[in-house]
Structures are given as structure tokens and as C-alpha cells.
Amino acid sequence: MQSSRLTLALAVACVFSLNAVAGEVEVLHWWTSGGEAKSVAELKKMMSAKGHTWKDFAVAGGAGDNAMTVLKTRVVSGNPPTAAQVKGPSIQEWGGEGVLATLDAVATAEKWDSILPPVVASTMKYKNHYVAVPVNVHRVNWMWVNPEVFKKAGAKVPTSWAEFDEAATKIEKAGMIAVAHGGQPWQDATVFESVALGIGGADFYKKAFVQLDAAALNSPTTLKTFETLRMVRKHMDKDMPGRDWNLATAMVINGKAGMQFMGDWAKGEFTAAGKTPGKDYLCVAAPGTDKAYTFNIDSFIVFAQKNKDLKATNDFASTVLSPAFQQVFNLNKGSIPVRLGADMSKFDDCAKKSSADFVATNKAGSLLPSFAHGMAMPSAAQGAVQDLISSFMNSNMSSQDAVAKLLVAAKKK
Structure with missing residues (x-):
């Protein structure tokens, strides 16, 4: 992470100084191509059905470099989005800045520790608390x-x-x-x-x-x-x-x-x-x-908000990991659901093999x-x-x- 820990630490107070709009979900991502954009539209529709307003924060650039530059600027200014597309060890780096919310309530209620492979679950956690939700597996x-x-x-x-x-x-x-x-x-x-x-x-x-x-x-x-x-x-x-x-x-x-x-x-x-x-x-x-x-996994980290009302954030995380969204997103993206035991009947033979091997290697430790x-x-x-x-x-x-x-x-x- 290019921003210094000190700079972000000084901004933490600012992070909590702004109220999130009630029921509004602002999501930073770089899914702007055809199939990806269709999936984002589906997520927006699902969130609207739960009574939330979707605020799209799309930053073009397939590798996400542009998005990360914008995200750091937003966080340092004390105005983070609800969630941002971040993956791998970068989740731990953001966790160390003290600006993330935890998803433990929804993770416990929906048994994330059971439906996610341990190696995936651990990647989504900071100090044993869920701070991110996975979307897919490539x-x-x-x-x-x-x-x-x-x-x-x-x-x-x-x-x-x-x-x-x-x-x-x-x-x-x-x-x-x-x-x-x-x-x-x-x-x-x-x-x-x-x-x-x-x-x-x-x-x-x-x-x-x-x-x-x-x-x-x-x-x-x-x-x-x-x-x-x-x-x-x-x-x-x-x-x-x-x-x-x-x-x-x-x-x-x-x-x-x-x-x-x-x-x-x-x-x-x-x-x-x-x-x-x-x-x-x-x-x-x-x-x-x-x-x-x-594996390569897309995921979203979630940011703390002043009003501490995580209903919209939890609904977002729950929707992302729901069987319905997991299916529609991954059919469009070419990846497979990150949930163990997902229904693969609509997927092609390569995806079915990928899913079967995903489950088998999880059991084998490989x-x-x-x-x-x-x-x-x-x-x-x-x-x-x-x-x-x-x-x-x-x-x-x-x-x-x-x-x-x-x-x-x-x-x-």
C-alpha cells in the first residue's frame, strides 16, 4: 500500500466524522466490461429489492490500479465508500489501518465459516474478524x-x-x-x-x-x-x-x-x-x-461509518454471498461460486470441473x-x-x- 500508515491513521478520526446516507450503499469496483457490468446491474437490483439505494462508484481499469488510487484519496479525506473491491493480502493491509467495519454478525448468522473453504475464510478476516466478503473463484x-x-x-x-x-x-x-x-x-x-x-x-x-x-x-x-x-x-x-x-x-x-x-x-x-x-x-x-x-478471488472490504448502522453493509455482504447472486455473477464472469456446495447445473463443463476440483483440493489441503x-x-x-x-x-x-x-x-x- 503506497499511502503511509501514519497518513491513514491521522485520517481515521475523519472517517467517523461523516454520516453514511441511510440505506445507501456506495461500492467502488472496476467491473465495467460487458459480463461484469451485467452482474453489477443484477447486484443493484437485488439491493434495491431490500430497500437500499445503490450508488455506483466504478473506476475503469481491469487490474484495479486506478481504483486503488481513488480509494486511498477518499479514505484519507475521511469519506470512504461503503465497500471497495480489494483482494488478498491487501485486505490485511487495510485492516491494519483501523478503517474497516466487521461483518461478524452476518457471517455468524449465515455460517460463513462452514460455506467457505478455510483458506478463503482466513483471507477475508483481519485478526480473526470478517472484514471482507468474497465474490467468486477463478x-x-x-x-x-x-x-x-x-x-x-x-x-x-x-x-x-x-x-x-x-x-x-x-x-x-x-x-x-x-x-x-x-x-x-x-x-x-x-x-x-x-x-x-x-x-x-x-x-x-x-x-x-x-x-x-x-x-x-x-x-x-x-x-x-x-x-x-x-x-x-x-x-x-x-x-x-x-x-x-x-x-x-x-x-x-x-x-x-x-x-x-x-x-x-x-x-x-x-x-x-x-x-x-x-x-x-x-x-x-x-x-x-x-x-x-x-485461485484468484475477487472480494469487497467494508468501511466503518459514523452512525455504526451496518444494516445496509450487512445486507450488501449477505447479497454478494447469496446463492442467487453467486450464480448470476459467475455465469457472466466465467468464474465459479466461492460457496461450497453451489448448484452448478447451469454452468459449462469447464466450470463444473473447476468447482469439483475446488471442493476436492479444499479437502486435500492443496x-x-x-x-x-x-x-x-x-x-x-x-x-x-x-x-x-x-x-x-x-x-x-x-x-x-x-x-x-x-x-x-x-x-x-
């Missing part, structure tokens, strides 16, 4: 496959990184691109974390990239991860630098490339192109990661936050690690040097 460790490309190349869909190398080589010999990729730091990190998970497994991933354990980061497994990433990199085309993720997805859709490593927001591109899962494209876990699940998507590391460390991975992929940096630099990057605060 699976990150997907590999999107064009089966026709594989058929032409005589290759089989890989389940290990050794098999990946074989399949990619066959695809290239058949005159096609093996891996569609966009050379941007967050995309590079998305590939890296799937490689790390496939090489080291869930326990290694958790120690290295969630707990930032020095021994795990400085291990032979991390070295092998970088070596494997270099192998994956050689199967990407020379035009990848700066390419947007959706253009890479289009390469798979159009049969120019065989695979892409990307979260399930990529599915929306296939759907928009009229493609059918299981026939025109396959959604499979990245090699070696089928027993694990890296449901893991995606560090590439802001769910695991403090923002400073995440940025430094992403930059390192990107530098490695775009240079001749040795794997040994990369491991040493990773140790330094992970300590950034």
Missing part, C-alpha cells in the same frame, strides 16, 4: 488446448513437463506455435507459478510462495522450476513481448497455437467465439498440477492462493518477484542467479 492453473492442433501434430495432451516438451516439439515440427503467450510480467508469473506447482507440488508451493520460506525458495526444487521455465520459454514465439493475454487466447482459438497457460477468464474468449468446451477446446490442469488448485494474481504475497514482494521472473524469461540469466535474486525479491516490503 482457477489460475489451467492449460487451454486446441485439440485439432494436437491432432495435426500427432501429439498427446501433456500431464507432465517432460510430456509437454515432447508435445510442444511435435507441434512446432508441424509448423504451428506450441505455446501462445503474452510477454507481460503478470503473464510470465502466471506461467511460472504453474511450473513451480507442477514441479514441487502443493506443499512446496505453499512454503515458497505463500510463506516465503527461505529454505524452500533456495532449494533444488526452485532451481528446477527455473530450468523448466526456460524450457517452456523456448516453445513460445518470438512475437510474444507485450502481447495482451486475449490475443494469445485468440491464437489458440484460431489454431495458430496449441496451448495457453491462463486463468479461466480466458474461457470467455472461447465462448465469445462460439466454441464448445470438450469439442473445440479443452480445459486441463497445467502439467503436474491436476491435484492442486491456484487449495492455494495465486501469488501472480495478488492472493499470496505483500504487494511489494509480488511486484519484485514478477519483475524477476520476467527478466529471467527475457534474458540469458542463469537459473542459479534467478534463485539468488528470488530470495532478495521475496523480502521486499
Whole structure:
């Protein structure tokens, strides 16, 4: 968080100096694209049915950077919205500023501890109190496959990184691109974390990239991860630098490339192109990661208000986590409901597989936050690690040097 703790602490008194309009819910978000905007309209309708006035506070910019700048200004001026779209460790950072309200009353009444996986519930809490409500789950460790490309190349869909190398080589010999990729730091990190998970497994991933354990980061497994990433990199085309993720997805859709490593927001591109899962494209876990699940979750933090009347805030949180909104939002977004036991009958096969794996990995202890998507590391460390991975992929940096630099990057605060 760029604003200093001192600056925000001085503003806390101001936060409580303003009355929220009774029954008004002002929500900061960056859901401005087609399917997302439809979902926001549905949320507005549901809140209106409960007697509340919706005040939209949309700030365009898919990654939310613009929204965070605006939010910090509002909080420092003592005029926070009811809720704001914030995720991962940033929830804890905002909790530490003393400006959030708790959702314990609604969470207890609606048994959030039972309907949310423990790893998700803990992310929504600050000092064991709910201060945020989750909206959805995106699976990150997907590999999107064009089966026709594989058929032409005589290759089989890989389940290990050794098999990946074989399949990619066959695809290239058949005159096609093996891996569609966009050379941007967050995309590079998305590939890296799937490689790390496939090489080291869930326990290694958790120690290295969630707990930032020095021994795990400085291990032979991390070295092998970088070596494997270099192998994956050689199967990407020379035009990848700066390419947007959706253009890479289009390469798979159009049969120019065989695979892409990307979260399930990529599915929306296939759907928009009229493609059918299981026939025109396959959604499979990245090699070696089928027993694990890296997640990216959208969520809202809620701010304290002077009048201390949290009815509108609690109704907002309750609505967001309701089965009805969870279904309509995630059908539009391409993600899956965050509630365990959700009705998946209206969802496509990829979403059904994602949901089944979400439940299974929760039980197995291999449901893991995606560090590439802001769910695991403090923002400073995440940025430094992403930059390192990107530098490695775009240079001749040795794997040994990369491991040493990773140790330094992970300590950034």
C-alpha cells in the first residue's frame, strides 16, 4: 500500500466524522466490461429489492490500479465508500489501518465459516474478524488446448513437463506455435507459478510462495522450476513481448497455437467465439498440477461509518454471498461460486470441473492462493518477484542467479 500508515491513521478520526446516507450503499469496483457490468446491474437490483439505494462508484481499469488510487484519496479525506473491491493480502493491509467495519454478525448468522473453504475464510478476516466478503473463484492453473492442433501434430495432451516438451516439439515440427503467450510480467508469473506447482507440488508451493520460506525458495526444487521455465520459454514465439493475454487466447482459438497457460477468464474468449468446451477446446490442469488448485478471488472490504448502522453493509455482504447472486455473477464472469456446495447445473463443463476440483483440493489441503494474481504475497514482494521472473524469461540469466535474486525479491516490503 503506497499511502503511509501514519497518513491513514491521522485520517481515521475523519472517517467517523461523516454520516453514511441511510440505506445507501456506495461500492467502488472496476467491473465495467460487458459480463461484469451485467452482474453489477443484477447486484443493484437485488439491493434495491431490500430497500437500499445503490450508488455506483466504478473506476475503469481491469487490474484495479486506478481504483486503488481513488480509494486511498477518499479514505484519507475521511469519506470512504461503503465497500471497495480489494483482494488478498491487501485486505490485511487495510485492516491494519483501523478503517474497516466487521461483518461478524452476518457471517455468524449465515455460517460463513462452514460455506467457505478455510483458506478463503482466513483471507477475508483481519485478526480473526470478517472484514471482507468474497465474490467468486477463478482457477489460475489451467492449460487451454486446441485439440485439432494436437491432432495435426500427432501429439498427446501433456500431464507432465517432460510430456509437454515432447508435445510442444511435435507441434512446432508441424509448423504451428506450441505455446501462445503474452510477454507481460503478470503473464510470465502466471506461467511460472504453474511450473513451480507442477514441479514441487502443493506443499512446496505453499512454503515458497505463500510463506516465503527461505529454505524452500533456495532449494533444488526452485532451481528446477527455473530450468523448466526456460524450457517452456523456448516453445513460445518470438512475437510474444507485450502481447495482451486475449490475443494469445485468440491464437489458440484460431489454431495458430496449441496451448495457453491462463486463468479461466480466458474461457470467455472461447465462448465469445462460439466454441464448445470438450469439442473445440479443452480445459486441463497445467502439467503436474491436476491435484492442486491456484485461485484468484475477487472480494469487497467494508468501511466503518459514523452512525455504526451496518444494516445496509450487512445486507450488501449477505447479497454478494447469496446463492442467487453467486450464480448470476459467475455465469457472466466465467468464474465459479466461492460457496461450497453451489448448484452448478447451469454452468459449462469447464466450470463444473473447476468447482469439483475446488471442493476436492479444499479437502486435500492443496487449495492455494495465486501469488501472480495478488492472493499470496505483500504487494511489494509480488511486484519484485514478477519483475524477476520476467527478466529471467527475457534474458540469458542463469537459473542459479534467478534463485539468488528470488530470495532478495521475496523480502521486499
